[in-house]
Amino acid sequence: MSVSFPTSDLTAALRITEGPVDLSAIETDVAPGFDGDKEDGKAALFAMGAELADLQERLFAQGVAGGTRNILLVLQGMDTSGKGGTLRSTVGLVDPQGVRITSFKAPTEEERAHDFLWRITRALPPVGVIGVFDRSHYEDVLIARVRELAPAEEIERRYEAITAWEADLAARGTTIIKCMLHISAEEQKERLLARLEKPEKHWKYNVGDLEERKLWPAYQEAYEIAIGRTATEAAPWHVIPADRKWYRNLAIGSLLHEALVAMDLTWPKADFDVEEQKRLLAEEKPPV
């Protein structure tokens, strides 16, 4: 195959715009919508890089020139599913000035004193910028549900609140791309063991990871409910088979590319007289 990069076949294969969702029916070590192997996938992402960077700069330029649009990429997934690797390999392809990454940890005391969407709203990207959430408001219906960090009726309320909040965000010009990096429990085990084997990876390991892992089925169920309840046309989910890192990276790159292309981004027109400025600059006395 050629190294031209895929878009619509791949992204269409991943998109979910309504529930219900059965994660057990979605394989984790496959490459839907892409008719190539690992080398092809890496070549396709590489081929996409220059165009992604160009499109991102156009989005940024429009932001400077008074545009209203931006992108919010939401990354969710179990530990070791590759949220960080995706950021390095895919988001790293564009100008870092045009990207704002927020990693959400357990909420602080101040954050807990507000509604769960308060800290999320504060982290939204400005116009022209690609915002990336490494974990997100979905933790408030995932770990919050599994660990019973909030009453059941509050969790219930949150699905509705999220859907309304995202619909409003989309209506105001944000393209929302929600992704679950979908790995198998077996793949997670291998990745955790790999972290233990390498001293330079020990800092990524937490003893709490094993406790969380015991709750794997409860987390899968929480993801199914969250995705099913919040997948909409305005803010679709994408369940990305993520056992293969190259496919995961290609998928995220393709989703960003598709979103940028759909914006039909032209360079902003000059709001000044270009010829006059050229003349003034040519005629000026040397300033030094």
Added chain:
Amino acid sequence: MSVSFPTSDLTAALRITEGPVDLSAIETDVAPGFDGDKEDGKAALFAMGAELADLQERLFAQGVAGGTRNILLVLQGMDTSGKGGTLRSTVGLVDPQGVRITSFKAPTEEERAHDFLWRITRALPPVGVIGVFDRSHYEDVLIARVRELAPAEEIERRYEAITAWEADLAARGTTIIKCMLHISAEEQKERLLARLEKPEKHWKYNVGDLEERKLWPAYQEAYEIAIGRTATEAAPWHVIPADRKWYRNLAIGSLLHEALVAMDLTWPKADFDVEEQKRLLAEEKPPV
């Protein structure tokens, strides 16, 4: 020459730890401390990339593990001097998760209601992170002085305030790297004309740029005073000849590399029993 990258010769040639400073005596189209041409310079920066990324990950890992150190890279320079290009070409070499870029614009009403260091302090990077300021608190003694945005005695106070604030920051674990991207007025003219020639660059052009340009000598004087008054061992300045973009990028990369190497960054030791975790993981019942 080989593609091994330079550090100490180049960075030593740029470092300023005390005033006074005469900018007119520092050429803008030279490559101090580097004994190669453009191709050599690009190769050297490329060769540095993997090591920069490795060192940055160690810094980040130490931050996660309770470290206290980080880096603050301050970029100053006249319009078109290449602050943005530096970010793309050099800061883009490391994991975007470990970088926090802040572009300072004219202060908002809320910011103006506070001391000038208020918004700067809020933008400081957390431990383990490389913070980059695209413009900075130095605008409060540069444009503020040239445009008389504050009384002379307030500007005078700010040099002292900056020096004390930076010394405290350095004492608490931040390596401060202050850079002035030093271009000639002639080079700026060419770059402004180039922006006018290309429709895809018009968004970067402001008609106010020509007005600022008329104040070139006043800005150079303001830079000389600011650098001279705030260059210290704890927070040195680097005047980087920036007419040659490849040298500018190599210089910033070398300064970051030198700062990271000086931290002697080891991977954090595991704070848990690695063998026990391996055993628990091997013995666990499948979670699904």
